Amino acid sequence: MAKAAESTVSAAEENKIRRNIRYHSLSALYRKEMADHVNSKRFIIILVLVLAMTIASVYGAVTGITSAIRNAASDPKASFDTTFMFLKLYTMGGSSIPSYMSLIALIGPFIGLILGFDAINAEKNNGTLNRLVSQPIYRDSIIIGKFLASATLIAVMVLSTGIAVGCAGFLTSGIRPSQEEIIRVLIFLFYTVVYICFWLAMAMLFSVLTRHAATSALASIALWLFFAIFMSLLAGIIANAAYPVNTEYQQAVNSLNNYNLNINLNRVSPYYLYSEASSVLMNPAARAINAVSYAQLAGALSSYLSLGQSVLLVWPHLVGLLALTFAAFTISYVGFMRQEIRGN
C-alpha cells in the first residue's frame, strides 16, 4: 500500500520534472534564438529592407491618393471613390511605387527565409547541435523553439510596420480610419504573419534536409521565385493545354473551364493565395473571387461587402495557408526527429 502510494508520488513528480524540462529548455532556447536574431547582422538587413519598404509604400500611397483626388476634382468624368480611404493607404501605389500590400507579398517571404534558412544545418556544421541534443531536452523543443522565436519576430515586425504605415498615412494625409477599417487592417496583418511563417517553415524544412546553409538558402529562394513568378505562367500553360481557347468555338466551350483550372492551379501557390486573400480583405468592393455568371449577378446589390462576408470569402485561404505552414513544419519536424546527428 505504502509502496503504491510512493510510486504514484514519484510518477507525479516525474511528470512535473518532465514539464519543467519542457518549459526550461523551450524558454532557454526561445530566449537564445531571439537574442541571436536581434544581435545578428542579418537582422540589420531585415530592418533596412522593412524600413525601405514601409517608407516607400507610404510615400507611394500618399502621392497616389493625392493625385487621384486632384484628378477627380479637375476632371468631372474621373471619379474617385472616397469610402474606405484608409485602406487605400495599404492598397494604393503611386508614381511607380507598388503598394504596401504588394510589396509585402513579395518581400515578406524573404524575411521568413532569412530567419529560417540555416536554423538547423548551421548548428550542425558548427558542432553546436550535437552538444545541444545531448542536453536533457526533448529534441522537438529545439525545432519548436527556433520556429516560435522567428515567428514572434515576424509577428512583431509585420504588426509594427503595418501600424506604422497607418500612422504615417494618417499623419501626412489626415485620413481617419473607421472601426471596420482598423479591423480589416489587423486581419490583413494576421494573414501576412501566417504567410511569412509559411516561408519560415519552408526555409527551416530545407535547413533540416540539406547539409549546407547555402544549399538551403538557394533552394528556398528558388521556391519563392517559382511561386511568385513562374507558377502563374505554368498555370496558364497547363490550362490552355487542357482547355484550348484558340478558336471561337473553343472559346465558347472551354472559357469557363480554362479560367477555373487556371485559377485553381494558381491557388496552389501561397503567393497567390495570400494576394487573393489580402485583396479581398482590403477591398470591400471585391465581391467574388471565382468566375460569376450573369445569372448569378441578377438582382445583386452593387454595394460593399460587409466585414463578415469578406472574411467568409477568404476563410479557405487562411486555412490553406495554415495547412501549408503546418505541412512544411511537420515534415521538417519528422525529418529532424529521425535524423542522426553526428559530430562531423
Place this chain on the structure above:
Amino acid sequence: MADSIIIRTRDLTKAYGTKVAVNHLNLEIRRGEIFGLLGPNGAGKTTTILMLLGLTEPTLGNALIDEHDCTRESMHVKRITGYLPDNAGFYSDMTGRENLRFTARLNGLPEKEIDPLIDRLLERVSMTYAADQKTGTYSKGMRQRLAIADILIKDPEVIIMDEPTLGLDPEGMREFLELIKELSVKDGKTILVSSHQLYQIQQICDRVGIFVDGSLIACGGIGELGSQIASRGHYTLEIEAEPCDDRFLGFIGGMKSVTGVSKEGNTFVISSSEDLRSEITKFLGMNDYKLLHMHQKGGDLDEIYRVYFEEADKEERGESDGKGSRKHRFGRGRK
C-alpha cells in the same frame, strides 16, 4: 556491489543498410573508472556513443546507463551523462560565459545558482581569463577546456568523450589528460573515452576495449591485456650486445621458438613464442659478450593493439576469405 556497473550494453547492434557499424557489443563499465574505447576510424566508436546517449536507435540489443534504457529513457540518461563530441562547437557570437549560461538554462538550473557555478567551473578549467571573449576567437585547446566546463554544469555521473584529444598540441594534451584524470580521481566520475590515439589513453585509462569493425575484440586492464598477449606466445625482445656478430645471430636463429629476427642498427629485434631472456643472457655471459641493452616489449598498448589487430585480421580473412570487407577499416567508414 552488483550495481557498481554503470554502463552496460547487451548485444548492442547497429546496422546501416548492409554495413554493420556495431556488432553485438557487450560492454560493462564500472562506476568511477576511466574506460578507453580504442579503435581505428570507422570502427563504430562514435555510433556506439550515439546509441549510449539515445541519439540513434540500436538495430538490436540495448544499452543501459545507471539501469535506465538509453533509447527509451534518454531524458534520464542525458541528465546524468555529459557528452563531449569530437569537434564540440560553441555559438561563436556568444562569449564563453554566455555559452555556459545557455547550457545551464537548458538544464533548468535556478538562475541564482548559475553565475557562481559558472565562475567556479571556469576557474577549474583555467578559462577565467577568456570567459568574456567570444568563443569564435578560441583556440582548439580553449574550446576543449570550455567543453569540459560545459559538461560539468549538469554535474553528470558519467562523462562520455569522443576523440577528445584530436588536434590538441602536446602541452594542451597533457593538461587535458590531467583534467580527465582529476575528474575521475577527485570527483569520482565514470569516464568513457573513445580514441584512436593510443599513448594518451594508456596514460589515463583503467581499462580499455579494443574495437575493430564494430566488434569488441579485447577488453581489460592494460596490464591484463599485455599478459594475455604474452600467454598467447607473442614475445618481442630488443637486444643489443657487443660484439654484434654473426655468431650471435646464428645462435638466435638456431633457437626453436624464434619466429623472426630483424636488425635495426646494432639492435636485434626478436619475435618468439617463448620468453628467451634467460637463455640469451646465459649465452652472452658464457661467450664473453657485453650486454648493452635488453628490453622485452609487449604490455604497452601499441603492441597490444598491433597483436589484436593482426588477430582480428586473420580471423576475418579465414572467415570471409578476403571478400574485401577490410576496405572500410582505415579511413572513415561513413559520415
